[in-house]
């Protein structure tokens with residue numbers, strides 16, 4: 001058990017509850033996102049719930065939006081979470097991050113539906129895909145992992161500000177260390193490696209978080225990037241070798257629930273505001289590579305991302 005505990009890593013120990021709070025989490029139909037959604041849906045200020053094992057009244061729990069590309073998969077995860085947590089307010093909405101039309105449609109629907117947004121978790125991600133492009137012509141890792149979430153955050157930001165204190169959590173990875181922002185070939189048309197393409201996009205997540213924190217100073221909205229640990233999930237689905245490694249070393253990898261702890265910590269823990277823009281692993285602040293600390297790269301990536309998406313975001 002002590003070896004297992006070692007590999008499980010940090011645990012989110014805060015008991016902050018979320019009565020009446022609104023949460024959006026991308027890619028929450030499986031893996032780390034689903035376990036994050038489950039725990040957030042459980043956080044309601046309801047003695048009634050614990051004592052009577054009954055469904056708590058809506059205003060006592062969080063409303064959790066599972067934003068995913070496959071609504072059927074989303075519904076199956078949502079009904080499991082609803083049954084498990086007795087929170088009926090776990091809702092599924094369509095969001096395909098590889099298509100800016102879908103991102104805009106999701107944001108439009110959400111903004112019409114909800115007057116508040118307290119927690120946005122940019123969790124969805126793809127890894128090691130063979131070369132491909134999104135509907136808008138972006139290389140898939142950059143398009144889904146970085147640009148998709150960049151646009152989504154932009155579209156939801158006013159609602160977050162109006163609901164402050166609010167938080168944005170961006171799932172990155174320790175492999176950002178191997179990443180580089182190749183401005184001369186952002187779409188990987190000259191040279192492409194599916195492993196490095198993922199690393200580049202995860203570096204972009206850290207740089208985005210850093211720059212976003214600067215722009216949000218004084219608004220009451222804070223943001224954090226996260227390495228969840230090496231987690232047993234479907235992320236490795238595009239690589240035979242990684243699937244094999246994941247199976248072989250399965251006992252030493254984190255479960256999705258263990259992998260959700262740092263996202264939960266950054267979404268919930270009290271007193272994190274002074275650390276806005278920082279990178280976390282195992283529920284504490286962690287080291288980032290020199291490239292992830294470069295303000296010039298962060299600013300340039302921000303400007304280029306706005307240009308690619310055709311948005312103005314000062």
Ligand SMILES: NC(=O)C1=CN([C@@H]2O[C@H](COP(=O)(O)OP(=O)(O)OC[C@H]3O[C@@H](n4cnc5c(N)ncnc54)[C@H](OP(=O)(O)O)[C@@H]3O)[C@@H](O)[C@H]2O)C=CC1
Pocket residue numbers: 026027028029030031032033067068069070073095096097098122123124125126144171172173174227228229230231232233234235236
């Ligand atoms: N697992 C690990 O070891 C690590 C994971 N991470 C990061 O954690 C995050 C969660 O990964 P994890 O749970 O492991 O992976 P999973 O593959 O289990 O889950 C990824 C989720 O993202 C969704 N997704 C993929 N593409 C899109 C898209 N175009 N639009 C909307 N949703 C999409 C998937 O949907 P669908 O089911 O439909 O494919 C799925 O719900 C990722 O950002 C990943 O980079 C970081 C470090 C390590």
Ligand SMILES: CC1=C(/C=C/C(C)=C/C=C/C(C)=C/C=O)C(C)(C)CCC1
Pocket residue numbers: 172173174175230245246249252
């Ligand atoms: C060498 C090796 C491993 C491979 C590690 C790898 C390949 C990590 C990849 C991390 C990823 C994909 C992070 C996602 O963001 C294991 C399986 C831990 C077991 C011990 C030996």
